[in-house]
Amino acid sequence: MNKGRMFNKIFFPILILGIGLVISFGSYIYLSTTSSVIERVSNSKQSYITQIKNNLEQKIRTIEYAFNTYSTTSSFNEVVKNPITEKDFQAYRTVNTQLNYIATMGLEGTEYTLISLDKNWQISNGKLSTLTEDDLNNLYINYIDDHDKGLFWIKTDQGIRFVNTLPVFSKRKIAIALSDISLQTLNRAIDTDEHNPVFILNGQGKLMYENDSSEQLFPNQLEGISQVLSTFNDSGIVTVDTINNKSVQLIFAKSSYNNWIYCTVLEQQEISDSLKTTKFGLITMGLVLILLIVVVAYVISIIFTKPIRRIQQSLPKNTHFSSKNEFESIMDSIDTILIEKESLESLIKAEMPQLETQFILNLFRNRVSPEELSRKMPRFGYQEVWDPMYVTMLIQLDNLGGREASDKDVLLLAINKIVEEFIPEQQRLLPIILNDDTQATILRFTEFSEQEIRRKVLDDAAALIKNVNDYLNLSISIGISKTYENLLESKEAYEMSKQALHQRLNLGKESIIFYEDISMVVSGPVLLYYPVELESRLFDAIRLGDEEQVSSTLHPLLADMMKKNNHSANFEVTLVRFVNNLIQLEQLLGVEVLLTQDNHALYHRLLDIRNPEEIERMLLEEVILPMVRKMKEKTNKQFRCLSEKIAAIVRSEYDQELSLELIGDRLHYNPSYLSSIFKKEFGTTFSEYLMNYRLEVAKKWLIETDMTIKEIAERLEYHNSQNFIRSFRKKEHVTPGAYRKMNLAD
Incomplete structure (x- = not known):
């Protein structure tokens, strides 16, 4: 799963650093352990070679001491100065017994020989033999001539030989004591469970013994080793090259008794074998630590990149993040956000008056908390x-x-x-x-x-x-x-x-x-007053559709309401009652003004207006006058129809007794109401209309018939002819007789 470049930048450096520390720490531990192992092995080798030196030196000193002691006895002088043959059993047994005694103190398997130079015999390993002249010469050449010391050791093919020319402190040597220590004996004496190679050098650097020829040294190397080691203390370690051109480390111990140098090789294989467990442990520990570092590096990378991921998640979903550099992508997004923030701040600054207005509105609506108040007042520039x-x-x-x-x-x-x-x-x-x-x-x-x-x-x-x-x-x-x-x-x-x-x-x-x-x-007492009489006059004007009467009646009605109701709540109650009565009147008249959707909030609007002039204007223009106009539209048809019925009755029954009371009873209307609508429709009163129609009929009869004036008057329901003549003359400005004469003459 791709974690991003930042994750890799954190994870891999921590991983590399951790692995480097593990390798460095492991190397340090390995080197320290190697040094410790080398020191431990060296100390073990040193103890081992010192032990060999002490053991072998003890045996050698015992042999030397035994022969030296024996050479000072009188029996030794008697024996070596007398010839011994097969017949001299007693002398032989004495010498052999002494040699066996010395053998018990020395190394097991060592052959002891006593040679008499004066009497030419030798006893070796329990055998008595006679020496020839050549044997004696060889003995002198090998052991006495060219030898300053009467006691020394030499290397033989079978091992090493201890040579003691006797007497020790006499220049004239009469006997030679030989102690031959075979290689097998030396191997047994030197061999341990460690099976380490051992070299023994004499004081001149000559190789006296070696149990492993695999690490062979040059003769000049041996002399060089002897010269180098002569400057060292009793023990130590030195590096030399073998004949195989390999560098080896020799651990040595010098004998203060005979200057012999005991050496053993510090083999790398032995050190490697000792370090196997350490290597395995270090490798295992290193792998575990590396695995732990991988986990730690992963966790640290996750933790340190978590804010980046959260930022990425917080940024808009459509933001494009480069897989190469999250920081640049985030910075680009932040720059975009900052630009948007500046734009938003500019917008907020421009909208600050609107925000402040909303804040004040919220104050009036009780929607501001104390915390919001203390936070926003300084923001809007109001100093405390x-x-x-x-x-x-x-x-x-x-x-x-x-x-x-x-x-x-x-x-x-x-x-x-x-x-x-x-x-x-x-x-x-x-x-x-x-x-x-x-x-x-x-x-x-x-x-x-x-x-x-x-x-x-x-x-x-x-x-x-x-x-x-x-x-x-x-x-x-x-x-x-x-x-x-x-x-x-x-x-x-x-x-x-x-x-x-x-x-x-x-x-x-x-x-x-x-x-x-x-x-x-x-907070005072509530006393209600309602002007019923003024309301009745207003409603009559509404029924008649008289706009002038309505306008002149509404003002005193509202003024009386306000004057008699000092308490504003009283006026509101009377105003609501007045509107309710208007609605009832509207229902009775069958018009729709207050009940329409446009005026559903009339109550709230009237109660919110605290201006008397505005209340009067709203009631007049939006409620009452529309009702009057609706009434006009509705009653005009009714008025015209009733007026036409009255006129028809007049035209058909003009010669009968007619009055609005009689017509009202017939049409089921109030005479006053009929009088008003008739006058409104025809522009004249009922009586004038009836009189005018009868006079028109009289004019027709005067011209077309021979009826007398009295007959015409009676026919047209005049009580006497004089009333008819006065009415006719008033309208036509002539008498009925004169009118007939004028028209007949034409």
């Missing part, structure tokens, strides 16, 4: 002050200044800007538009008393009302909360200011209302 006091100020429009309702948002923004410019930053938080009707500002004061704060707020509020009126031609009202010490209480302060603004229904427009001033009124 000692014992601050806060006041919430709400501003609402009293009217739109003749503008459209859609302009309200723009007007509130303009008011918010005026507040922002008029009140210094040190004395406020950011002014905001709280909702569709309200602008809110949290004022901040330090080192001000309650009276000073009230005076300052009152002055600022009055100046704001004047500025808004001057610049925007608007009237506004301002509600002001009690002072409070903790910004987390801003929601309660908002409710106070809102409740204060409710009272402008009673105080009128451009009011500055402190919650403290109206708190007693708010």
Whole structure:
């Protein structure tokens, strides 16, 4: 599994370093162990060769001592000065006994010989023999002539020979004592379980004994060894070359008794055999340590690259990571993040007013925790002050200044800007538009008393009302909360200011209302008043569709509600009752205005408006006038139909007794109602219409018939002819007779 370049950069150096340390440590231990083993083997060899030296030297000294002692006895002089033949058994036995005694003190298997130079006999290994002249000459040549010492050792083909010319301290030698130690005897005396090669050199460097010819040395090497070792102490180690051109180390021990040098070889094979266990242990330990280092290197690499992997996982999923260099990829990603961070910071800086606005909104909605408050206040540039006091100020429009309702948002923004410019930053938080009707500002004061704060707020509020009126031609009202010490209480302060603004229904427009001033009124008893008579007049005007009457009736109705209900809650209750009655009237009249989807929030809208003029405008323009217009549309058809029925009755029954009471009974309508709709439809009253129609009929009869004026008057339901003549003359400006004459003459 590909772990990445950083993993490899950590893993392999640790692995190589660890393996290097293991090899170095193992090499150090191996060299130290080798040195220790060599020292141990050398010490063992040294002890071994010293033991051989001591054992052999002891035997040699015993032999020499025995012969020297024997040579000083009187029996020795008698024996060697007398001839011994086969017949001299007693003398032979004496000599042989002495030789056997000496043999018991020396090395087992050593042959002892006593030679009499004067009497030419020798006893060797229990055998008596006679010497010839040549034998004697050879003895003198080999053992006496050219020998300064009377006691010495020589090497023979069978071993080494101890030569003691007797008497020891006499220049005239009369006997020779020989002790022949065979190679087998020397091998037995020297051989141990170690089977090490042993070399014995005499004082002149001549090889006296060797038990292993595999490590052969040159004669000149032997002399060189003797010369070199002469400068050393009694024991030590020296390196020499063999005839096989191999370098060997010799461990030696010098005899202080006869200057013999005992040597043995420190063989590499022996050292290697001793180091086999050590090598195996070191190799095993090295492999275990290397395996452990691999595990440790892997774990360390995983641990050290874990932050990198976490960073990679934290970066966007679409980030491309180069397998060659994770750091460069991460740095590229970090650079990208930093660029994005700078862009985001710029965006946040640009959006800081919006964020601050949301923060103030959350204060009014009680959605800010103490921790968030302490963290965000410095972020928005509000310095911490000692014992601050806060006041919430709400501003609402009293009217739109003749503008459209859609302009309200723009007007509130303009008011918010005026507040922002008029009140210094040190004395406020950011002014905001709280909702569709309200602008809110949290004022901040330090080192001000309650009276000073009230005076300052009152002055600022009055100046704001004047500025808004001057610049925007608007009237506004301002509600002001009690002072409070903790910004987390801003929601309660908002409710106070809102409740204060409710009272402008009673105080009128451009009011500055402190919650403290109206708190007693708010908590007072609730007494409801409802103007039933004024409502009835308004509803009659609605039924008739009379817009002028409606407009003139609504204002006194609302004014009476506000005047008689001092408590804002009372007015809200009466206002809700009035709207409910409007809905019931609407249902009775069969029109749909308040029940449509566009006016489902009418209650909330009316209760949120604290401006009497705005309430009257909304009720008139959005509720009542639409009802009147709907009624007009609906009743126009009814009026026309009823009017046509009345006119038809007049045209068909003009010569009978007619009145609105009679027609009302027939049509099941109130005569007054019929009179009003007839006049509205025909532009004249019923009686005038009836009189005019009858006069038209009279004019026709005067021209087309011979009926007298009295008959016409009676036919048209005039009680006497004089009333008919007056009515005719009033309309036509002539009498009926004159009218007939004028038309007949034509």
